[in-house]
Amino acid sequence: MVSLKQYNEMPTKRRVLSDVAQLYDPTGFLAPVIISGKVFIQTLWSTGISWDTPLPKDLCHIWSKFRNDLGILDKVRVPRWLGMDATNRTSLYGFCDASQKAYAAVVYARTIDNDDKANKSLLTARTKVAPLKGATIPRLELCGALLLAKTICNVRKALSLEDTSVHLLTDSSIVLSWLRKQPVMLKPYIANRVRQIQQLTSLDLWHYVRSAQNPADCASRGVTPSELLGHHLWWSGPDWLRQKTIPFDQAPELQADERITMQSEERSRVLTFASSIRLQLITRRIDGQHIPLAQRFSSIKRLVRTTAIVLRWLPRYRHFRHHLVTAPEMDNALELLIRIDQSSAFPQDLRCLGEATNLSSSSPPYSHLTPT
Known part of the structure; x- marks a missing residue:
């Protein structure tokens, strides 16, 4: 099953890669052994050794032992019949x-x-x-x-x-x-x-x-x-x-x-924060009606910039005190505006996601979360 030509010279990265490539195992029966060769190649890449430079003594010893033991794999015998038939x-x-x-x-x-x-x-x-x-x-x-x-x-x-x-x-x-x-x-x-x-x-x-x-x-x-x-x-x-x-x-x-x-590994939950300031900071009461800040601008750039300036008054963002609006401030403002818009358009869906429950099959985002 495994037959590698014997060499008298010191092994190099090129020769190691060639030897590992000769271990043909499409089914993966020898995977626990071959993975050691793949990991060794990764080690060689991390050391920065050139293709034809002899390996250092420590790496040469590890590789020689691994390579010499590969002949044992000739004793591996795998039954070809899986026991599958119409009655089983x-x-x-x-x-x-x-x-x-x-x-x-x-x-x-x-x-x-x-x-x-x-x-x-x-x-x-x-x-x-x-x-x-x-x-x-x-x-x-x-x-x-x-x-x-x-x-x-x-x-x-x-x-x-x-x-x-x-x-x-x-x-x-x-x-x-x-x-x-x-x-x-x-x-x-x-x-x-x-x-x-x-x-x-x-x-x-x-x-x-x-x-x-x-x-x-x-x-x-x-x-x-x-x-x-x-x-x-x-x-x-x-x-x-x-x-x-x-x-x-x-x-x-x-x-x-x-x-x-x-x-x-979980996304930061800005939804609660967004909901708490939606009516306080980015809306304006006119004749008893709440006018969203997004409806007062025809330019997304001006909307995001204005929101970023408004956010400077919140304790959470007080570390932003530059004269000009910075890129991180613009990113935070855009993310907040998106989350606020989502909370208005999909309140029930966001509630389900927050409670880790399944979305309704009639939910608009459901089609984007399920395979077609």
Whole structure:
């Protein structure tokens, strides 16, 4: 399965990249091993080593050990029959996980014959290297969940299993909490991925699994070839897949640090603030009628500038005391005007979003939040 030419010279970045590219594994059976090679390439890029410069001794030792152990993978044997036929019941189980190095998704097929005997098989796995900067573990866990959602859709389409039951599992309580929220309540990075997952999968498909029973854990952290050979959790999945009925674990309550992480990824709630000043600062009473400030200007630029000047009188914005209106002030004013207009046009919808409840199917924004 793995055959790499032996070299006598010191390895270089070009040679390392060539060797990793030769590890052809389209199904992902060897993902826990190959991800270590991908992570090593990322390490080489971060060091700034040129293409044909010999690797430093420490990196050379790590790579030589990894490369020499690859021959063990020739002993890997994978059953080709998945146990699927017209009389057996088939279901798919997907797992995802993330570490500082990478995130991964793995899918298993579970078939039950007429004698209620369960058979489980590894179908496919996918891994991606984590970015070097700006990625927290909760964000990477969410990326792993999105990778799993895409993978399970591809598997169902490739095997014509669109009507097969599916269960998706993660060991991140934060990810499960994010998936229950409306994307508009979250910051763009989280919202974009949550929206994609919600479009690809249904919320009731997602469950919690303990880290010790999550086979995607080894694919996100990497294992040696010798460890992969006898890795029962990777090749067969958790033991409870053999049970006739599977009781999924209850997700634990979020810890204090996890709640802080959740709050840091939510959009700032300016709606209450906007409502409180709408009638006080940006409207004018004329003959008993409230005239919105937006109706008193024919130019959006003048409207935003005037609103920015008005906001200078509020305690929240008193740090803006420049003679000229600055770009941040203009941005704050424009955001406030948009939120005020939204609160006037969609009061019921915003109330539902604030209470984390589902929007009405007759709501105008509903069509933009649901897949077409």
